[in-house]
Amino acid sequence: MKKVELVFVPSPGVGHLASTLKAANLLLGRHERISITVFVIKLSSDLKIAKYIDSLPTSDRIRFIHLRPNDDSNDSPLTFIEKYKPHIKEAVSKLTANSDSSLAGFVLDMFCAPVIDVANEFGVPSYIFYTSSAASLGFWLYVQFIHDEQHVDLTQFKDSNTELVVPTSVNSVPGRVFPSSFFEKERLVPLLAHGRRFRESKGIMVNSFMELESHAFNYFGHSESSKTPPVYPVGPILGLEGDVVSDGSIGDKEIMKWLDDQAPESVVFLCFGSGGGFPEDQVKEIACALEHTGYRFLWSLRQLPPKGKMGPPSDYEDLAQVLPTGFLDRTDGIGKIIGWAPQTAILGHPAIGGFVSHCGWNSILESLWFGVPIATWPMYAEQQFNAFAMVIELGLAVEIKMDYKKDSEIIVSAKDIEKGIKCLMEHDNEVRMKVKEMSENSRKALSDGGSSSFSLDRLIQDIINNVI
Numbered sequence: 480m481k482k483v484e485l486v487f488v489p490s491p492g493v494g495h496l497a498s499t500l501k502a503a504n505l506l507l508g509r510h511e512r513i514s515i516t517v518f519v520i521k522l523s524s525d526l527k528i529a530k531y532i533d534s535l536p537t538s539d540r541i542r543f544i545h546l547r548p549n550d551d552s553n554d555s556p557l558t559f560i561e562k563y564k565p566h567i568k569e570a571v572s573k574l575t576a577n578s579d580s581s582l583a584g585f586v587l588d589m590f591c592a593p594v595i596d597v598a599n600e601f602g603v604p605s606y607i608f609y610t611s612s613a614a615s616l617g618f619w620l621y622v623q624f625i626h627d628e629q630h631v632d633l634t635q636f637k638d639s640n641t642e643l644v645v646p647t648s649v650n651s652v653p654g655r656v657f658p659s660s661f662f663e664k665e666r667l668v669p670l671l672a673h674g675r676r677f678r679e680s681k682g683i684m685v686n687s688f689m690e691l692e693s694h695a696f697n698y699f700g701h702s703e704s705s706k707t708p709p710v711y712p713v714g715p716i717l718g719l720e721g722d723v724v725s726d727g728s729i730g731d732k733e734i735m736k737w738l739d740d741q742a743p744e745s746v747v748f749l750c751f752g753s754g755g756g757f758p759e760d761q762v763k764e765i766a767c768a769l770e771h772t773g774y775r776f777l778w779s780l781r782q783l784p785p786k787g788k789m790g791p792p793s794d795y796e797d798l799a800q801v802l803p804t805g806f807l808d809r810t811d812g813i814g815k816i817i818g819w820a821p822q823t824a825i826l827g828h829p830a831i832g833g834f835v836s837h838c839g840w841n842s843i844l845e846s847l848w849f850g851v852p853i854a855t856w857p858m859y860a861e862q863q864f865n866a867f868a869m870v871i872e873l874g875l876a877v878e879i880k881m882d883y884k885k886d887s888e889i890i891v892s893a894k895d896i897e898k899g900i901k902c903l904m905e906h907d908n909e910v911r912m913k914v915k916e917m918s919e920n921s922r923k924a925l926s927d928g929g930s931s932s933f934s935l936d937r938l939i940q941d942i943i944n945n946v947i
């Protein structure tokens with residue numbers, strides 16, 4: 480039987496790249512006729528990811544084509560892909576000319592949706608790989624719909640409690656948890672354009688699962704009302720063995736050894752994703768809160784790039800410069816401050832009792848997988864919306880903040896942080912029980928007979944049918 484070739488185009492950020500590559504491997508593992516070519520884009524601004532990309536193993540069924548790096552310093556994640564389209568087209572032409580397999584389609588990261596144009600030129604369908612929640616996909620599509628069809632002015636929702644009834648959310652969504660990009664003209668235009676492109680795809684794979692987001696998935700299931708292509712829950716897809724871009728270094732081993740010495744569920748873990756960082760005043764408030772709670776803590780504390788500069792946060796050279804005087808001595812043995820964290824290994828350690836998180840979707844899936852409750856502290860992108868979903872819609876998290884925005888001048892007080900952490904670390908509270916239940920569901924979803932497993936088989940059948 481003829482082989483079936485898929486082209487994958489992930490976005491370069493770790494929150495997108497790792498799960499997309501995992502999704503590729505998942506498809507390979509489920510059907511022996513599929514082989515995959517992945518186009519990888521290495522951003523020179525993120526050395527960790529560049530190293531991770533270099534370490535990706537190829538096989539006769541998955542190979543990586545490195546796209547020529549462009550000057551990425553000022554690129555927006557929403558528009559960067561445009562300039563790669565000609566390279567992708569050229570490479571796919573070569574690929575199809577020299578291959579005995581049939582091109583069955585493109586699988587495009589949500590921010591790479593414009594590559595649908597290239598797939599169209601080859602006459603094959605595109606699928607979107609959506610790396611966040613089904614509810615946020617529903618929100619995005621709905622906002623695009625009311626903007627285009629009903630000419631709704633979105634600025635009325637900016638930083639407000641004005642609520643929007645969104646069919647994929649149970650509760651109406653307050654403006655203050657909308658992704659702020661919806662209020663910035665230069666970002667709104669590509670966001671809306673992406674939403675329109677999603678509708679052109681043959682299917683949308685979502686890194687989530689039915690038991691977690693039944694309301695949103697059920698809505699999508701009634702395609703007449705939602706006018707979207709089929710939406711496939713295929714998650715949770717996690718970079719578990721990866722610790723995705725951690726390197727098993729001595730530092731990582733030391734962290735795990737420190738955790739081994741702590742009592743079960745006694746440590747609060749703080750980590751804010753690939754782009755998280757705080758101004759110094761805020762760092763001090765967090766430190767004071769941690770000291771006051773008396774809980775043991777493991778804190779991934781990273782430094783924002785200097786004002787006006789883009790790029791990922793970096794490790795502090797001298798922590799004492801940024802922390803309150805004497806903090807490191809007073810908390811010696813009680814807490815540990817680290818840079819980039821081996822996050823999944825940490826969340827999987829029995830000593831972790833709670834997770835203060837920026838609510839990136841991968842972090843949410845990882846914490847649910849390990850049954851660790853979250854206290855929400857979103858920063859940017861759709862994280863405020865995710866925090867709202869976790870606290871209000873699903874009852875799976877407690878709130879420190881739901882509407883914090885990274886670039887705002889707002890400082891969250893030590894008192895509020897302390898209150899949130901205490902609530903998070905309470906034993907046997909309702910949220911913790913619900914998280915443990917959801918953990919079991921998340922482990923079942925991709926196992927044999929599980930909801931995502933079933934949905935993945937439907938998707939694969941659809942892909943295979945493309946070449947029959």
Ligand SMILES: O=c1ccn([C@@H]2O[C@H](COP(=O)(O)OP(=O)(O)O[C@H]3O[C@H](CO)[C@@H](O)[C@H](O)[C@H]3O)[C@@H](O)[C@H]2O)c(=O)[nH]1
Binds near residue numbers: 841
């Ligand atoms: O110190 C760290 C920080 C992060 N991670 C890992 O990096 C990934 C981070 O992903 P995520 O939690 O989703 O956060 P972001 O990197 O911020 O992800 C981007 O992509 C997500 C998926 O679309 C969105 O939900 C976010 O808003 C967006 O910022 C996770 O696997 C973490 O385990 C580490 O291992 N160590």
